Amino acid sequence: MKITAAVMREKGGRFSLEEVDLADPRDDEVLIRMVSCGICHTDTLPRDQVVPAPFPAIYGHEGAGVVEKVGRQVSRLQPGDHVVMSCNSCGHCDTCQTGHPMYCRHFFQANFGFARMDGSHTIYKCEEVIHGSFFNQSSFATYALGTERSVVKIPSDVPLDLMGPLGCGVQTGAGAVINSLRVQAGDSIAIYGAGSVGLSALLAAVVTGCAVRICVDPNEERLEVARTLGATHVVNPAKTAPVEAIREITGGLGTRFSLETSGNLTALRQAVDSIQIMGECGMIGAPAFGSEIGFDTWGLLLGRKIRGICEGDAVPKLFIPKLVELHRQGRFPFDKIVRFYDFKDINQAVEDSERGRAIKAVLRFDFH
Structure with a gap:
């Protein structure tokens, strides 16, 4: 499907909003319409090659949105669910099996591999590969793919545009x-x-x-x-x-x-x-x-x-709902550190984050 994404094409560059093609979800994947996405310092690491990474690429790993479509093997999520996207893990290694997915033996591949775990790509522009799957998201885009393991359902009565940072920075x-x-x-x-x-x-x-x-x-x-x-x-x-x-x-x-x-x-x-x-x-x-x-x-x-x-030793599907409930009770007011930006202003949001003018910049996606 055609989506709009913020693409990074060179070291230390600026994001350009481009129309690209996103693959259909596989049996274990979920298609999410993005409502918002937090900006994290980690999003600048591949841009600046602090973490070796390919270009062109799409970053973003604090996404929040609405489930549009689910694969046949997905059982915990369904279209219409409000969700937060978090970090990826393999689910099979010893640390994952013992309840420590943030120390997954394959954490780097699962989150900084810029491809699915099997090496396949999810985003193209004509014949050009656009490296996605950043943290199993690449959520600097109007739509993103995730898996049931890394997507967390949250209540529909909380402000979804605020919830993205729970997936990484706030959770951490x-x-x-x-x-x-x-x-x-x-x-x-x-x-x-x-x-x-x-x-x-x-x-x-x-x-x-x-x-x-x-x-x-x-x-x-x-x-x-x-x-x-x-x-x-x-x-x-x-x-x-x-x-x-x-x-x-x-x-x-x-x-x-x-x-x-x-x-x-x-x-x-x-x-x-x-x-x-x-x-x-x-x-x-x-x-x-x-x-x-x-x-x-x-x-x-x-x-x-x-x-x-x-990542705060979190099991996201257990910990993020706890933070949501604490916020709903007024006991965890992380909204006081958030500053919203339109998606089209992503470069300004990144600059404000890096210069200390915004503590937690969050992009909003406009579908009107």
Whole structure:
């Protein structure tokens, strides 16, 4: 079928809206009419070749929309369902089978392979292959294909245009706090980075009853947003040494948990140094491939832990509906970090995201 998609044709380039052909859904696939799609930092990685990827290509991996058609083997979804599209996983390896799909042995192929798992392509322009299936979505388009495994049904009475970021960025930050670190009432946490992932982690820390919630970011406007969303303290590392400030806030102990969301190696070292004895640091931010960092080994010997976190350790079909319900109750107001853009303004939305003018940019698709 003919669809309109935002195509990237060169390294560091701009998106061009083009008419392309999308394949019909296979037996295990779902065709979705896109209503909205969040923009995530991960969408720029293949564009800038931080992650090796082919051109031309279609990105987008925080899609939300309405099911139009389902394959014969699809049993949990039907036309008319409102859905959020999330990450892909094989479903067959040991980590998938034990309930950890975000650590799928084939995660890179399933999400950054720019083709179906069997290597076939889903999008063409005449005879030209347009590399799709990014995160099993490529949802910077008016329609997208997914599979039942990576598409999550949500209630039809919540604002669908808002829900896309739950598929990745919001899920990642919230899941890091709730699923990975398992922050509890009365705990303390220092969150490095007040972007969409860090602020989603902050909202989750409020939900869990975490008592001391510190946000660290050099952007004063974002620190002000963090205050309004529930940060008990904020630290600007451009003005104050964050480790010393956090120790002062916590009576010299450091926080029970820390979370690094920006991919900045200096911030990661500070996040580790911020935690108390027996504390735990979660690493979400993705620095360049091959990056290395040193730590105080004696500090780690005193029971401190560092762990990498992918997509908030979520099982999307279980975790995303929980976040939807928390939002519906007014306890998880991630809408306060969202700024909407028309699909035709995708380049402006990406630029605003990269320059810090938008915390979470979300594209809306107009079918009128």
